[in-house]
Amino acid sequence: MPITANDPNRKTWIETPANTDFPIQNIPFGVFLTRDDIITIGTRIGDTAIDLGALHQLGYFEGIPLTDDIFLQDSLNDFISDGKKTWRLVRNRIADIFDAKNDQLKNNEEHRKIVLFALDEIEMQLPVTVGDYTDFYSSIEHATNVGKMFRDPENALLPNWLHIPVGYHGRSSSIIPSGIPVHRPQGQKLINGSDTPIFGPSRLVDFELEMAFITTDANQLGEPIPVDEAEDYIFGLVLFNDWSARDIQKWEYVPLGPFLAKNFASSISPWIVTLDALEPYRVDGPKPLKEQLPYLQYTGKKSFDIKLEVAIQPEKKKETVVSKTNFKYMYWNMAQQLAHHTVNGCPVNSGDMMGSGTISGPTPDSYGSMLELSWRGEKPVQLNEGGSRKFIEDNDTVIIRGYCEKEGTRIGFGEVSSQLLPVFSKK
Amino acid sequence: MPITANDPNRKTWIETPANTDFPIQNIPFGVFLTRDDIITIGTRIGDTAIDLGALHQLGYFEGIPLTDDIFLQDSLNDFISDGKKTWRLVRNRIADIFDAKNDQLKNNEEHRKIVLFALDEIEMQLPVTVGDYTDFYSSIEHATNVGKMFRDPENALLPNWLHIPVGYHGRSSSIIPSGIPVHRPQGQKLINGSDTPIFGPSRLVDFELEMAFITTDANQLGEPIPVDEAEDYIFGLVLFNDWSARDIQKWEYVPLGPFLAKNFASSISPWIVTLDALEPYRVDGPKPLKEQLPYLQYTGKKSFDIKLEVAIQPEKKKETVVSKTNFKYMYWNMAQQLAHHTVNGCPVNSGDMMGSGTISGPTPDSYGSMLELSWRGEKPVQLNEGGSRKFIEDNDTVIIRGYCEKEGTRIGFGEVSSQLLPVFSKK
Numbered sequence: 001m002p003i004t005a006n007d008p009n010r011k012t013w014i015e016t017p018a019n020t021d022f023p024i025q026n027i028p029f030g031v032f033l034t035r036d037d038i039i040t041i042g043t044r045i046g047d048t049a050i051d052l053g054a055l056h057q058l059g060y061f062e063g064i065p066l067t068d069d070i071f072l073q074d075s076l077n078d079f080i081s082d083g084k085k086t087w088r089l090v091r092n093r094i095a096d097i098f099d100a101k102n103d104q105l106k107n108n109e110e111h112r113k114i115v116l117f118a119l120d121e122i123e124m125q126l127p128v129t130v131g132d133y134t135d136f137y138s139s140i141e142h143a144t145n146v147g148k149m150f151r152d153p154e155n156a157l158l159p160n161w162l163h164i165p166v167g168y169h170g171r172s173s174s175i176i177p178s179g180i181p182v183h184r185p186q187g188q189k190l191i192n193g194s195d196t197p198i199f200g201p202s203r204l205v206d207f208e209l210e211m212a213f214i215t216t217d218a219n220q221l222g223e224p225i226p227v228d229e230a231e232d233y234i235f236g237l238v239l240f241n242d243w244s245a246r247d248i249q250k251w252e253y254v255p256l257g258p259f260l261a262k263n264f265a266s267s268i269s270p271w272i273v274t275l276d277a278l279e280p281y282r283v284d285g286p287k288p289l290k291e292q293l294p295y296l297q298y299t300g301k302k303s304f305d306i307k308l309e310v311a312i313q314p315e316k317k318k319e320t321v322v323s324k325t326n327f328k329y330m331y332w333n334m335a336q337q338l339a340h341h342t343v344n345g346c347p348v349n350s351g352d353m354m355g356s357g358t359i360s361g362p363t364p365d366s367y368g369s370m371l372e373l374s375w376r377g378e379k380p381v382q383l384n385e386g387g388s389r390k391f392i393e394d395n396d397t398v399i400i401r402g403y404c405e406k407e408g409t410r411i412g413f414g415e416v417s418s419q420l421l422p423v424f425s426k427k
Numbered sequence: 428m429p430i431t432a433n434d435p436n437r438k439t440w441i442e443t444p445a446n447t448d449f450p451i452q453n454i455p456f457g458v459f460l461t462r463d464d465i466i467t468i469g470t471r472i473g474d475t476a477i478d479l480g481a482l483h484q485l486g487y488f489e490g491i492p493l494t495d496d497i498f499l500q501d502s503l504n505d506f507i508s509d510g511k512k513t514w515r516l517v518r519n520r521i522a523d524i525f526d527a528k529n530d531q532l533k534n535n536e537e538h539r540k541i542v543l544f545a546l547d548e549i550e551m552q553l554p555v556t557v558g559d560y561t562d563f564y565s566s567i568e569h570a571t572n573v574g575k576m577f578r579d580p581e582n583a584l585l586p587n588w589l590h591i592p593v594g595y596h597g598r599s600s601s602i603i604p605s606g607i608p609v610h611r612p613q614g615q616k617l618i619n620g621s622d623t624p625i626f627g628p629s630r631l632v633d634f635e636l637e638m639a640f641i642t643t644d645a646n647q648l649g650e651p652i653p654v655d656e657a658e659d660y661i662f663g664l665v666l667f668n669d670w671s672a673r674d675i676q677k678w679e680y681v682p683l684g685p686f687l688a689k690n691f692a693s694s695i696s697p698w699i700v701t702l703d704a705l706e707p708y709r710v711d712g713p714k715p716l717k718e719q720l721p722y723l724q725y726t727g728k729k730s731f732d733i734k735l736e737v738a739i740q741p742e743k744k745k746e747t748v749v750s751k752t753n754f755k756y757m758y759w760n761m762a763q764q765l766a767h768h769t770v771n772g773c774p775v776n777s778g779d780m781m782g783s784g785t786i787s788g789p790t791p792d793s794y795g796s797m798l799e800l801s802w803r804g805e806k807p808v809q810l811n812e813g814g815s816r817k818f819i820e821d822n823d824t825v826i827i828r829g830y831c832e833k834e835g836t837r838i839g840f841g842e843v844s845s846q847l848l849p850v851f852s853k854k
Contacts, residue, residue, distance in 0.1 A: 131558075131599060131600060132598055132599050132600050134598075137683060158681055158682060159622060160615075160624070160678055160679060160681070163615060163623075163624050164615060164624075164678075164679055166679070166683055166686075167683070167686055168595070168596070168683035168684050168686055169595070169596035169597055169598055169686065169690070170596055171559055171561075171596055171773060172558060172559050172599075173558060173559050173773065173774045173775065173776055173779070174648060174772075174773055174774055176648065180648075182648075182649075183648075183649040183772055185771035185772055186651075186770060186771060187770060187771050188587075188590060188591060188720065195586060196590075197587070197590050197591075197720070198720075199720045199721070199722060221601060221603065221607075221609075221610075221691075221692065222609075222610040222691075222851040223851060223853070224613075224851075245771070248771070251587055251591075252587060252591055252593070253682065253683075253684075254585055254587070254682075255585060255680065255681075255684070256564060256593055256594070256595035256680075256684040256685065257595050257680075257682070257683040257684025257685075258683065258684075259593075259594055259595055259596065260767070260768075260770070260771040260773065263596070263771070263773045264648075264649075264771040264772050264773055265648065265772075293615065293624070293625075293626045294626070295626060340687070341687075343613060343614060343687070344612035344613060344614050344672070344675070344687040344690070344691040345601075345610055345612055345691050345692075345851055346598060346600065346601055346687065346690045346691055347600045347601055348600065349600055352600070424649040424650060424651075424772055426650070
């Protein structure tokens with residue numbers, strides 16, 4: 001079935017700002033609370049939010065097999081369970097409804113009033129109920145930087161890294177949407193030279209610039225997903241800030257991996273951009289440096305050219321962009337990650353989230369964490385309005401943005417923005 | 428509010444086998460499918476399953492604040508969200524309904540037919556929808572054994588172990604109830620002497636004898652739970668077999684911890700025994716070997732005397748009990764685990780599951796995994812009907828059982844039993 005929603009020549013009757021992340025070619029999915037306190041699934045064109053629950057009730061999805069309440073939900077999980085064919089039908093229909101040549105809704109003022117919202121009339125929610133969240137570690141530049149800093153500069157990559165899309169399980173309960181502030185975590189940490197830990201606020205709170213993909217129901221317990229089928233089970237992507245506390249991490253992570261250093265908060269952008277919308281931006285991935293096992297060998301272009309940046313905004317000051325990188329640098333792609341995750345029969349469900357791991361590029365201004373940008377705090381990062389940062393300070397806001405652009409069409413993710421508050425105290 | 432359900436002198440009018448794990452003093456909670464294909468929440472006395480959904484509809488819980496459909500659900504999550512006071516009221520009421528002195532239901536044949544089931548008329552389900560699953564590593568004997576085998580026999584415990592209840596995130600999607608078979612997983616492994624992994628079936632599939640506790644909603648993002656309040660958020664416990672593939676684990680686990688070696692299956696017993704029912708079996712825990720940070724220091728008895736055993740049953744042969752141990756050996760208790768898990772503000776929700784980690788005792792016949800029992804395969808474990816095991820073989824069934832006993836009252840967990848099938852193949 002063709003993805004007619006991607007037609008680059010289509011115009012919309014919705015007023016759309018120049019250079020928006022959300023042209024009619026995007027049509028992402030999210031969940032929001034409306035001015036009437038109703039929770040609904042929606043999409044966005046330019047700066048207009050569209051209530052898909054209302055559109056469906058008004059009959060605009062006639063002919064597409066959807067249950068009556070599929071969009072009147074507080075998560076996208078059930079819609080995602082409907083599968084790729086349905087997502088595509090719905091996206092194509094939305095493109096049609098808002099096409100400049102279609103005046104059915106355009107000329108129906110009553111319907112427009114029910115369906116369309118300004119962004120300041122809605123409140124974005126978490127788009128899915130995340131059942132399981134896995135984080136990978138798939139940027140060779142990031143893994144190499146970490147290895148150089150903490151292990152052996154001459155053998156920065158661990159022996160398994162070029163063979164395995166290394167990943168680990170994360171915590172779903174602390175995944176939050178853009179805009180929700182995060183408290184500086186407390187925990188155990190070792191002060192240099194001591195062998196007895198102290199307890200207190202983390203002094204090394206960091207962001208990790210990542211992307212994450214959201215899956216649909218993929219397999220039964222026991223059944224692997226072949227690498228070249230894996231993308232059928234990917235609904236779409238979000239921007240992801242995997243907040244990290246480096247001092248807590250260093251003391252706790254051997255031998256079972258990071259735990260409290262990561263699970264205090266994981267912030268995602270609220271609009272899921274579908275894999276369908278990203279089709280025009282496929283590129284070749286990096287050439288493997290070692291031969292990969294057959295279950296990881298794929299055909300075709302499975303990397304995506306997505307420009308990414310991180311900015312730090314101190315309280316009441318202007319932001320400074322501290323890193324610019326690209327999703328295409330990932331050594332292991334999403335299909336490989338999903339094939340690996342399921343090769344032992346581990347079941348993947350609708351709404352599961354899988355993070356890329358920190359996305360660092362080849363140059364020092366393209367690193368995806370303060371740990372790397374300030375090289376463990378040795379090279380503070382200068383801010384535009386004065387001051388500098390080794391790590392994130394109280395009341396700083398961290399903003400990650402991302403978009404694709406090609407031949408005049410831009411498909412963006414908006415942003416994930418979250419402020420670091422001081423340590424939690426009970427009022 | 429007194430836990431009248433625990434009265435050791437209470438008798439029931441339900442016929443109950445001698446030495447049952449489920450006397451009227453137990454009253455565990457589970458989810459089952461009835462002979463009429465209805466899913467309901469239930470409890471069990473002796474070998475009789477009790478449909479709590481039906482009991483509630485018939486008015487037997489009058490006076491307790493419960494929503495009409497609280498037991499007509501496919502998981503206990505909403506009931507668990509109602510909190511400790513409600514669990515206690517319901518358990519006390521159930522004890523009352525089935526008390527030998529109460530003939531209200533006993534004498535109502537019509538009601539009895541609706542409410543009571545023989546065990547072969549029902550099919551046990553997963554008792555909760557697990558949002559997040561965490562596994563700890565809290566047995567000092569197990570951590571020491573693993574350290575001796577794979578690291579330094581002289582410094583078997585890692586530097587953080589006596590300070591941190593070490594834990595890591597696991598996969599919820601592969602948690603299954605007793606009775607569901609598990610396929611031998613495939614994955615990457617390194618053959619001794621090679622630096623290039625091969626792909627194939629794990630040759631070192633192991634059980635891990637664990638217990639796990641199920642939580643209720645405990646805290647908001649950012650807010651820690653004090654150690655002496657932590658038990659208020661524990662609903663109850665199950666037996667837990669944390670299936671493990673040792674060869675896959677060895678190659679993948681550095682630096683982010685076990686992943687595919689663990690997430691192919693995690694089997695639990697279907698009846699959740701409440702913390703209330705275990706009150707009479709509290710004991711002192713092991714004395715700390717190093718001073719613990721204040722947030723981990725607790726008052727009172729927070730360990731539980733629960734006798735545990737594991738049996739291996741080869742196909743068409745009798746079982747052999749290969750280990751006997753006790754939950755009371757755990758170095759870190761559940762309250763410490765929960766206080767640690769939330770000290771950074773990580774939110775805990777209803778239905779979250781937290782595993783103890785492998786429970787090994789001090790003697791070689793009390794170790795909680797084949798890895799330790801056969802000491803890496805160096806000392807095969809003899810089976811009663813001939814043959815021996817280094818690890819688990821295809822078609823073996825692994826059975827974990829557990830119970831408390833004191834002054835003639837026995838509170839048991841039943842069992843978690845699961846068969847290891849050969850590698851999955853698409854028919």
